[in-house]
Amino acid sequence: MIRVVLPAHLRTLAHVDGEVKLEVEGQVTQRSVVDALEARYPMLLGTIRDPATQQRRAMVRFFACEEDLSHEQPDAALPDAVAKGDAPLLVVGAMAGG
Amino acid sequence: MSGVRVLVGTRKGAFVLTSDAKRERWDIAGPHFSGWEIYHVAGSPADPNRVYASQSTGWFGQLIQRSNDGGTTWEPVGNQFEYDGVPGTHQWYDGTPHPWEFARVWHLEPSLTDPDTVYAGVEDAALFRSTDGAQTWQELSGLRRHDSGSSWQPGAGGMCLHTIVLDPRDPGRMFIAISAAGVFRTDDAGKTWRPTNRGLQSGGIPDSDAEVGHCVHRIAMHPSRPDVLFMQKHWDVMRSDDAGESWHEVSGNLPSDFGFPIEVHPHEPDTIYVVPIKSDSEHYPPDGKLRVYRSRTGGNEWEALTEGLPQRDCYVNVLRDAMAVDSLDSCGVYFGTTGGQVYASPDAGDNWTPIVRDLPAVLSVQVQTLP
Numbered sequence: 484m485i486r487v488v489l490p491a492h493l494r495t496l497a498h499v500d501g502e503v504k505l506e507v508e509g510q511v512t513q514r515s516v517v518d519a520l521e522a523r524y525p526m527l528l529g530t531i532r533d534p535a536t537q538q539r540r541a542m543v544r545f546f547a548c549e550e551d552l553s554h555e556q557p558d559a560a561l562p563d564a565v566a567k568g569d570a571p572l573l574v575v576g577a578m579a580g581g
Numbered sequence: 582m583s584g585v586r587v588l589v590g591t592r593k594g595a596f597v598l599t600s601d602a603k604r605e606r607w608d609i610a611g612p613h614f615s616g617w618e619i620y621h622v623a624g625s626p627a628d629p630n631r632v633y634a635s636q637s638t639g640w641f642g643q644l645i646q647r648s649n650d651g652g653t654t655w656e657p658v659g660n661q662f663e664y665d666g667v668p669g670t671h672q673w674y675d676g677t678p679h680p681w682e683f684a685r686v687w688h689l690e691p692s693l694t695d696p697d698t699v700y701a702g703v704e705d706a707a708l709f710r711s712t713d714g715a716q717t718w719q720e721l722s723g724l725r726r727h728d729s730g731s732s733w734q735p736g737a738g739g740m741c742l743h744t745i746v747l748d749p750r751d752p753g754r755m756f757i758a759i760s761a762a763g764v765f766r767t768d769d770a771g772k773t774w775r776p777t778n779r780g781l782q783s784g785g786i787p788d789s790d791a792e793v794g795h796c797v798h799r800i801a802m803h804p805s806r807p808d809v810l811f812m813q814k815h816w817d818v819m820r821s822d823d824a825g826e827s828w829h830e831v832s833g834n835l836p837s838d839f840g841f842p843i844e845v846h847p848h849e850p851d852t853i854y855v856v857p858i859k860s861d862s863e864h865y866p867p868d869g870k871l872r873v874y875r876s877r878t879g880g881n882e883w884e885a886l887t888e889g890l891p892q893r894d895c896y897v898n899v900l901r902d903a904m905a906v907d908s909l910d911s912c913g914v915y916f917g918t919t920g921g922q923v924y925a926s927p928d929a930g931d932n933w934t935p936i937v938r939d940l941p942a943v944l945s946v947q948v949q950t951l952p
Contacts, residue, residue, distance in 0.1 A: 490640075491616075492640070492641060495615075496644070496657065526644075526657040528661075529644075529660045531641070534663075535661070540640065542639055543641070576641070577640070579639070
């Protein structure tokens with residue numbers, strides 16, 4: 484099971500507490516994880532990536548294993564620890580403002 | 582017993598304020614969608630239980646929420662606003678071509694007759710329509726594809742389609758306003774559009790009486806007289822008596838003719854309300870006095886309404902979608918401020934009291950008169 488931590492606003496929108504656990508078929512990548520996330524929680528469509536371009540929203544970041552993976556290719560494999568469920572993929576609203 | 586429901590959108594959530602017809606005691610519910618910008622909350626004239634809300638943030642984009650119980654519970658519905666075809670470009674602030682990019686929904690206008698039909702005015706300026714209760718959206722792209730579209734430029738707040746006025750007499754006719762392109766009218770339910778800005782004079786554009794390019798802030802219509810329109814422009818309060826074919830100025834004795842909202846009394850088609858703001862660079866009331874101005878003559882002759890409003894040290898703004906009227910016998914007038922107050926007058930503006938004082942900055946105020 485893949486573990487995903489959503490930011491507070493998206494947890495509220497999806498009506499979930501704590502981590503989300505997902506079954507992901509095939510290679511575990513940003514794209515496959517977000518595909519599974521949107522399939523389970525359709526209210527999240529468009530909030531993490533643009534629905535038309537499928538690009539990550541500029542102020543959404545992907546962190547895992549103390550690394551910023553936001554600029555990795557969407558189809559690049561996520562770290563083994565994420566794929567094995569040992570570490571969560573963190574979906575983060577970028578810090579902004581004063 | 583009849584009553585009112587005031588739908589308030591703020592920088593950090595939505596609030597629903599309800600009262601009986603006396604409008605003395607208020608129940609305040611919210612925040613809904615806490616922490617999100619709520620540009621507009623709008624109820625259906627055909628079914629007051631059906632309410633739509635535009636919810637967005639710079640982080641997570643645009644959502645549309647729908648309620649079937651008057652704003653008590655909500656469900657997210659369709660949020661895909663895709664421009665029809667290849668969007669092309671409009672002008673950027675510096676005059677260079679800029680791709681059309683969806684940013685947010687500024688305004689929702691439910692159909693007068695069908696709760697499942699609703700229009701959305703968006704930034705970058707375009708008009709969308711849903712006929713399935715906001716599950717799916719289709720652009721009425723004849724507007725954006727108007728010959729002048731590539732020359733439209735954003736106002737300071739972005740290139741937004743912020744006003745949609747439906748003609749109750751003719752379902753094919755509607756008016757929209759864009760900052761800073763101006764007013765456009767369709768007579769064929771949105772297939773084709775033409776600018777209706779003749780008579781407008783704007784000092785901030787190279788050709789002051791150009792066909793397109795005016796920063797119209799808001800237009801309003803009385804349903805009994807759909808050929809008469811009132812406009813608050815960037816500067817100037819204007820009136821049209823021929824469905825937008827021509828406009829003339831009715832600023833009269835206003836202390837400033839800059840402002841954002843304009844509203845029409847529900848029972849007196851020649852009674853209109855504006856909130857003068859000092860200038861385009863000083864978005865607060867002249868002299869620190871928050872005054873609504875009322876004209877009972879369709880413009881030109883204005884009286885200040887001050888009873889209950891702060892008359893010193895007040896430096897808030899009232900945004901274009903943040904004023905509304907109810908349709909009870911004694912007309913209620915409502916407006917919200919960027920300082921978080923929502924004021925109500927149960928007597929057509931003679932006396933005001935704050936319903937709430939300390940909300941986040943108010944972006945929109947809409948009123949439903951309940952049976």
